[in-house]
Amino acid sequence: MSPDYDLTQYQNPLFTVDSVLFTILQDSLKVLLVKRANAPFKGRWGLPGGFVDVELDDNTDMSALRKIKEKTSVAPQYLEQLQAFSGINRDPRGFSVTLVYYALISPQQVATQIDSVDDVRWVDLSEIPDLAVAFDHKHIIEKAKARLQQKALYSMIPVYCLPDQFTIGQLKTAIEAIISKPIQRKSLVRRIEASNMFEALDEKVKSGGRLAQLYKLKPDVDIVHFERNLSLG
Amino acid sequence: MSPDYDLTQYQNPLFTVDSVLFTILQDSLKVLLVKRANAPFKGRWGLPGGFVDVELDDNTDMSALRKIKEKTSVAPQYLEQLQAFSGINRDPRGFSVTLVYYALISPQQVATQIDSVDDVRWVDLSEIPDLAVAFDHKHIIEKAKARLQQKALYSMIPVYCLPDQFTIGQLKTAIEAIISKPIQRKSLVRRIEASNMFEALDEKVKSGGRLAQLYKLKPDVDIVHFERNLSLG
DNA sequence: CAAATAGTGTCTTTAAGACAATATATA
DNA sequence: TATATATTGTCTTAAAGACACTATTTG
Known part of the structure; x- marks a missing residue:
């Protein structure tokens, strides 16, 4: 193998795809949080997401969509890339990158699915500041909200x-x-x-x-x- | 090690950081391209960028900046994340993700540096359609240009x-x-x-x-x- | 002075803000 | 009928477009 292809010379960062899913419920803005089943931050609320599955996903849009469907059983009506968040400290396992999407969905589409489980919840944006949230997801939610606010103006x-x-x-x-x-x-x-x-x-x-x-x-x-x-x- | 930490169950995608560096030269918009020293696409023109170096980079912004400095020897005056591009086919080595930044710099700051080497070049945007460019970088340049155009309006x-x-x-x-x-x-x-x-x-x-x-x-x-x-x- | 570019004045246009007026439901 | 919400009308306002006019420099 040529040295050009020697990928081991770099430690590839941990790469995940997460989504901030918004809806309007009771006249106020909610975000979908999932109780984490695994470490790190096991048991805390966090954004739906996870690793890319190279077998299932043609690209990261599909990774985001797949994870959202796992939690809500439906595809959102709107999905757009927000931005990547990265750093040496945001994940205890080392340098990590999460590519974040934000998505919009009507609450009716997911109501029955979500009401039937207790590890998925619509959280009012006003509750976020006081909630213990995994990783830097609180910061990410704020960024997604800011983008949504901006976009709502035009x-x-x-x-x-x-x-x-x-x-x-x-x-x-x-x-x-x-x-x-x-x-x-x-x-x-x-x-x-x-x-x-x-x-x-x-x-x-x-x-x-x-x-x-x-x-x-x-x-x-x-x-x-x-x-x-x-x-x- | 707990199964929670078993990262080998997923094949982590190939992750790179690339930048579209713009300037105005001779009253027209130029983009910085680099002749690739390595496969794939060795010898073709492509965007400056590469792998994250976990030892050197605190986050992907610093990766982008480091690579730009390597080619121009100075930091751009403006740097912002554009978006990630991903897919199973965009790199012959497999599923890959590139996180793309776009940056603006004044031509004076880099003139002497660039004039002294032949593997770095300011390319007029009008030349891009006819130029053989590595990976999906032609598409990426178009997206970066569109974003810059939009942003110039407001x-x-x-x-x-x-x-x-x-x-x-x-x-x-x-x-x-x-x-x-x-x-x-x-x-x-x-x-x-x-x-x-x-x-x-x-x-x-x-x-x-x-x-x-x-x-x-x-x-x-x-x-x-x-x-x-x-x-x- | 002519040509070129810089800078100002001002009228028009466009789309949003403000809010009154009207319309149509229900209790 | 009183109240609530929907819908329409229209005047005001903010900021950009258009473009004429003035100012200053060089050849």
Whole structure:
């Protein structure tokens, strides 16, 4: 074997793939945590993830998806790479790299699955600071939340936290839960119109007052990125 | 050893760190390529990068920086993680992951170093499609360029492709080289003012017409993100 | 002075913010 | 009818686009 191929000269870092799975439940933002079955941090809550399985995964997207499916039994509606986190100290076993994805899913899709087990739980973002979390996963969750907040200002990705039929009120609530700020309903209506991503259904639904129009994503639409952010204030 | 720690049950993917280093040279966007000294793709042009050295690198940022310094002898003014690229087919040696950074540097900082060797070269972005490039690095360069273009619309990062003293005209030219579209000088002036990131020097400099005001970054400023994009057209 | 580039003034345009007004449910 | 929520209308505001106009330098 040529020295060019001598991979043993470098100690390959420990490489894992983890995911921050978000949803909106009870009008607030939740993240999926899993009770760790193995050391290190056995018994603590952590992000769903693990090692790449070269036999099963064509790439890391599939590793992330496979691990999410193991815990929720369904594929999320939205999945995107966040970033890698690495370091000499983040895992007691040595230099490690975790490639982190973040994902959005509607709570209905996973409700029965999650309610039936006690090692998987939706955790409110407000509980995270006080919770003992494995590795640097607390930090990772904060980064994922920041990215989601940013993206909510110039795109419609919060719809992927909702059922596929939803009202403008639900979408408004979801966005406000994500960014922790009220937004103008009118701005949202304008964006729904301008993006051309959605279609109004014939159906309307109860809401406590006037019936609300149901919308759904048009099939196979691309996500529109608006050229301005919603304002924070 | 507990089975929890049995890492041999998984074949750890091949992990590398690569960087797409950009600069502005002759009013156009260039990327730094390195002639590969080793297989695979020995002799082809590729991105600077390589394996993590657990002895030298505290994290992957330092791996990226170390490799860039090896080729240019200086640290870039801007360095940010782009994304990981992975797959079963992108490296003949098997499942591999490369964590890619992109970086910006002023050409003056590296000119003498690069001119003195023949295995490192600034390549114009327009040459990339016709060039034989190692691995999936052509695809990676396109992704890095897209990210840089996007970011140029709502931030001032193109200044990191310039010398630390620069004129508005130079910055305008740099942005236009990155996004391949003309922009309004007035918009740029307004952003320089609004961002409060820069200070005008006492000095002015020749430009072919009226003398141009020199600016520099204020020390330790954070990069401002504007709430709107410059328009494409 | 002509040409070139720098810098300013200002009107227009675009899309969001603010919020009033109207519509339609339920108790 | 009172209340709650949905929907629409429209005026204001913020920041970019367009582009004319002035300023300053060199040949």
